[in-house]
Amino acid sequence: MTGTVARRPGRVPAAVVSAALLAAAVAGCEKDTAAGRNAGGEVRYPTKTVQLMVPAAPGGGWDLTARTMQKAMTDGKLVEQPVEVYNVTGAAGTVGLAQLVSKNSGDPHHLMVMGLVMVGGVVANKSPVKLDQVTPIATLTAEQEVIVVPAASKYRTLKQLMDDAKADPASVNWGGGSAGGTDQILVGLLAKAAGADPKAMKYVAYSGGGESKAALLSGDLTAAVSGQSEFADLVASGKVRALAVSGATGIDVGGGSPAPTIKQQGYDVELMNWRGVVAPPGLDEPTRQAVTGLVDRLHSSDAWRAVLQQQGWEDFYRSGDDAAAYFAAENQRITAVLTDIGLG
Amino acid sequence: MNVFGDLLGGFGTVLSPEYLLYAAIGVTLGTFVGVLPGIGPALTIALLLPVTFSLDDPIGTFIMFAGIYYGAMYGGSTTSILLNTPGESASVATAIEGHQMARRGRAKAALATAAVGSFVAGTISTLLLSLFAQPVARLATTFRAADYFALALLAMVAVTALVGRSLVRGLMSLVFGLFLALVGIDGLTGQARFTFGTMELLEGVDVVVVIVGLFAIGETLYVAARLGHLPEHVRPLEPGSARDGWMTRDDWRRSWRPWLRGTAVGFPFGALPSGGADVPTFLSYTYEKHRAKNRDEFGKGAIEGVAGPEAANNAAFSGVLVPLLTLGIPTSATAAVMLAAFQIFNLQPGPQLFDNSPELVWALIASLYVGNVLLLVLNLPLIRVWVKVLQIPRPVLYAGILVFATLGVYAATGSVNQVFLAYAIGVVGFGMRHFDFPIAPVILGLILGPMLELQFRRALLVSNGDLTTFVSRPLTAGLLALAVLALAVPYLPRVVARLRGRRPEEEPRKLVFAEDD
Numbered sequence: 001m002t003g004t005v006a007r008r009p010g011r012v013p014a015a016v017v018s019a020a021l022l023a024a025a026v027a028g029c030e031k032d033t034a035a036g037r038n039a040g041g042e043v044r045y046p047t048k049t050v051q052l053m054v055p056a057a058p059g060g061g062w063d064l065t066a067r068t069m070q071k072a073m074t075d076g077k078l079v080e081q082p083v084e085v086y087n088v089t090g091a092a093g094t095v096g097l098a099q100l101v102s103k104n105s106g107d108p109h110h111l112m113v114m115g116l117v118m119v120g121g122v123v124a125n126k127s128p129v130k131l132d133q134v135t136p137i138a139t140l141t142a143e144q145e146v147i148v149v150p151a152a153s154k155y156r157t158l159k160q161l162m163d164d165a166k167a168d169p170a171s172v173n174w175g176g177g178s179a180g181g182t183d184q185i186l187v188g189l190l191a192k193a194a195g196a197d198p199k200a201m202k203y204v205a206y207s208g209g210g211e212s213k214a215a216l217l218s219g220d221l222t223a224a225v226s227g228q229s230e231f232a233d234l235v236a237s238g239k240v241r242a243l244a245v246s247g248a249t250g251i252d253v254g255g256g257s258p259a260p261t262i263k264q265q266g267y268d269v270e271l272m273n274w275r276g277v278v279a280p281p282g283l284d285e286p287t288r289q290a291v292t293g294l295v296d297r298l299h300s301s302d303a304w305r306a307v308l309q310q311q312g313w314e315d316f317y318r319s320g321d322d323a324a325a326y327f328a329a330e331n332q333r334i335t336a337v338l339t340d341i342g343l344g
Numbered sequence: 345m346n347v348f349g350d351l352l353g354g355f356g357t358v359l360s361p362e363y364l365l366y367a368a369i370g371v372t373l374g375t376f377v378g379v380l381p382g383i384g385p386a387l388t389i390a391l392l393l394p395v396t397f398s399l400d401d402p403i404g405t406f407i408m409f410a411g412i413y414y415g416a417m418y419g420g421s422t423t424s425i426l427l428n429t430p431g432e433s434a435s436v437a438t439a440i441e442g443h444q445m446a447r448r449g450r451a452k453a454a455l456a457t458a459a460v461g462s463f464v465a466g467t468i469s470t471l472l473l474s475l476f477a478q479p480v481a482r483l484a485t486t487f488r489a490a491d492y493f494a495l496a497l498l499a500m501v502a503v504t505a506l507v508g509r510s511l512v513r514g515l516m517s518l519v520f521g522l523f524l525a526l527v528g529i530d531g532l533t534g535q536a537r538f539t540f541g542t543m544e545l546l547e548g549v550d551v552v553v554v555i556v557g558l559f560a561i562g563e564t565l566y567v568a569a570r571l572g573h574l575p576e577h578v579r580p581l582e583p584g585s586a587r588d589g590w591m592t593r594d595d596w597r598r599s600w601r602p603w604l605r606g607t608a609v610g611f612p613f614g615a616l617p618s619g620g621a622d623v624p625t626f627l628s629y630t631y632e633k634h635r636a637k638n639r640d641e642f643g644k645g646a647i648e649g650v651a652g653p654e655a656a657n658n659a660a661f662s663g664v665l666v667p668l669l670t671l672g673i674p675t676s677a678t679a680a681v682m683l684a685a686f687q688i689f690n691l692q693p694g695p696q697l698f699d700n701s702p703e704l705v706w707a708l709i710a711s712l713y714v715g716n717v718l719l720l721v722l723n724l725p726l727i728r729v730w731v732k733v734l735q736i737p738r739p740v741l742y743a744g745i746l747v748f749a750t751l752g753v754y755a756a757t758g759s760v761n762q763v764f765l766a767y768a769i770g771v772v773g774f775g776m777r778h779f780d781f782p783i784a785p786v787i788l789g790l791i792l793g794p795m796l797e798l799q800f801r802r803a804l805l806v807s808n809g810d811l812t813t814f815v816s817r818p819l820t821a822g823l824l825a826l827a828v829l830a831l832a833v834p835y836l837p838r839v840v841a842r843l844r845g846r847r848p849e850e851e852p853r854k855l856v857f858a859e860d861d
């Protein structure tokens with residue numbers, strides 16, 4: 001009987017592949033003790049493989065961030081042990097968040113990449129696990145948001161668009177990523193700043209940037225909101241026009257010259273789609289500082305600098321108490337605006 | 345700009361030993377991974393994304409990805425045909441007739457028509473991609489939410505008007521699929537539906553989990569329940585059939601038209617944003633069944649029912665590349681992963697890509713031709729190896745399927761809960777088989793349901809609730825008219841006969857999704 005099985009050549013490599021997949025996934029669930037300490041009471045960290053959780057599918061912004069961290073840490077010899085990246089998908093990262101809190105509590109060798117999207121996801125999905133339950137480590141990078149209209153649109157400035165949106169909300173179709181995500185948050189903040197009713201804004205949610213691009217080009221949408229690089233090629237080719245970016249300083253989003261910021265056009269709104277890293281709850285102070293120290297070293301490494309440059313990510317570094325304060329402030333602001341929109 | 349000059353340049357790049365090796369690795373890897381239930385092309389490519397970080401060669405990476413896609417698609421068809429365990433939605437239609445052929449000792453012919461059909465469709469659609477990428481992309485972006493709704497409705501009507509011997513059973517299966525599609529976060533409002541307050545269901549029920557559950561696990565349970573009544577081996581190859589069961593002259597004659605028609609359906613559907621490979625495979629299956637002369641053979645292993653859908657699913661991939669390369673719009677899971685890969689190399693697909701990185705684009709397109717040829721070269725000889733799988737004693741074979749199905753679901757979702765869910769759905773699949781419910785409509789509901797619902801609500805949202813949005817544009821109105829027509833046509837002969845004052849001679853022949861599916 002075994003002879004028959006062995007005569008299935010195709011199945012053997014397949015089995016090896018899936019066994020490897022399984023091994024990688026199982027390794028992610030491993031649980032262990034806190035960091036080691038030397039005689040002086042100083043915390044040695046990391047003392048074993050660092051597990052970096054991506055609370056989303058492979059291929060997205062968080063995934064890219066985590067794999068870049070992994071490469072920079074390993075290439076820059078910041079850690080002697082390997083760094084492993086694994087994905088836990090689901091619900092704007094809140095499934096991963098729940099897992100970090102329930103399964104990895106007190107284990108500094110489990111870290112999780114997260115960002116603004118998760119802040120919104122916790123509110124919009126009414127996640128039972130909140131962000132203030134984890135240990136903030138740092139914010140790393142940020143991308144601006146961009147507001148675009150089709151080339152043939154009558155809107156040339158953000159003000160014209162907002163005036164119409166305020167006077168007749170039904171006349172403007174906003175579009176962007178998933179409900180309660182960064183794009184809708186920006187629309188809500190803008191409406192609030194312009195004195196319009198955030199709840200009245202017509203926001204059409206699409207999965208991923210591609211669908212909203214198609215909808216903008218086909219005429220379903222008046223304006224689309226997206227990450228800074230998503231529409232770069234369409235802007236460069238003149239198919240769409242960028243009205244504003246959401247950061248503190250204007251950046252080039254494909255048009256060849258910096259697009260104006262929302263603030264420059266008279267609305268007091270600044271929104272960065274930032275990404276950062278958190279540790280599980282239950283770390284003592286020295287351990288927390290040791291983890292923060294590792295991320296500090298990562299941030300100042302040459303490998304990390306090079307990647308920021310290459311990916312066009314803005315350096316948005318805050319660590320330790322700064323990060324904790326920033327997380328809290330963002331949490332408050334995002335909760336407020338999502339409540340205004342009616343998703344809170 | 346000279347398309348052929350550019351394309352030749354692309355071939356010049358691809359036909360180097362190094363890139364040919366990448367393509368061969370891709371096709372091989374794709375085929376072997378693709379035979380695992382649950383692991384389709386999108387997941388394979390996603391799992392390999394980290395590798396591209398160290399590869400540092402965009403051209404080599406994309407050549408490999410194209411190979412993986414074709415390989416995984418074909419690998420999925422192999423298990424669909426041999427074991428009735430499709431791994432992703434695009435192989436479900438293939439499984440219907442393909443497995444019946446395998447059960448009747450025609451596995452080799454089924455695998456061959458799938459391989460040759462994939463090659464023909466892949467080559468023709470790549471040619472279409474080379475020549476008409478820009479105009480097709482322009483056309484695709486004229487589709488609005490209302491049009492997508494009309495299109496999804498047309499697809500639904502075209503396929504479901506023909507589901508099952510028992511309309512009631514077919515509809516119940518469909519409704520089950522539609523219900524599963526509702527579970528999870530609502531795309532437009534972000535509110536949870538049917539999650540019973542659990543985090544695990546927020547993401548909804550993955551179509552892969554359902555397919556593996558209904559087919560691989562359901563089939564295993566069903567076989568296990570009847571093990572005493574079945575011969576020990578699944579199916580010895582039919583002895584004495586023409587040239588050991590390879591495609592006969594008659595098979596070729598019956599296959600080539602479905603190949604071409606499948607290509608004609610697959611390419612445009614792939615090119616539409618929110619298209620993909622699954623809907624055209626079902627349409628192709630239905631169409632082949634509808635117009636076949638020997639309709640009685642459908643459900644018992646008609647080769648047309650394999651040739652058409654297989655061609656459609658390969659043609660769809662070139663279609664998917666149209667909006668991806670020209671506008672940066674991903675229309676399928678695989679395309680979304682490929683878009684991420686572009687971004688890793690700091691390339692933004694869009695109107696500028698053909699001008700900014702012509703070498704990459706044309707090398708990618710050329711690699712599609714090469715990948716197709718390699719697929720054929722690799723898989724035709726492999727067919728005789730694959731069919732040996734059927735000689736494994738049933739208990740061992742199905743135990744193996746169960747192991748691979750479990751691994752596949754776990755690898756695809758990374759969650760034990762999803763594995764339990766797949767098993768629960770497997771039990772449902774067992775029940776459906778036992779009580780003679782068709783399986784395919786469930787998948788259909790799961791795929792088309794969300795499209796129908798989301799696009800209908802989006803269309804109403806952008807038009808401020810004005811229902812006339814569905815008839816105010818010629819494209820929407822035309823598609824809806826076609827849908828009505830598709831619904832009415834099967835009943836026309838009866839109506840006409842009655843109008844003429846005669847009794848209908850025979851019941852309109854309802855088409856059947858696999859006689860003993």
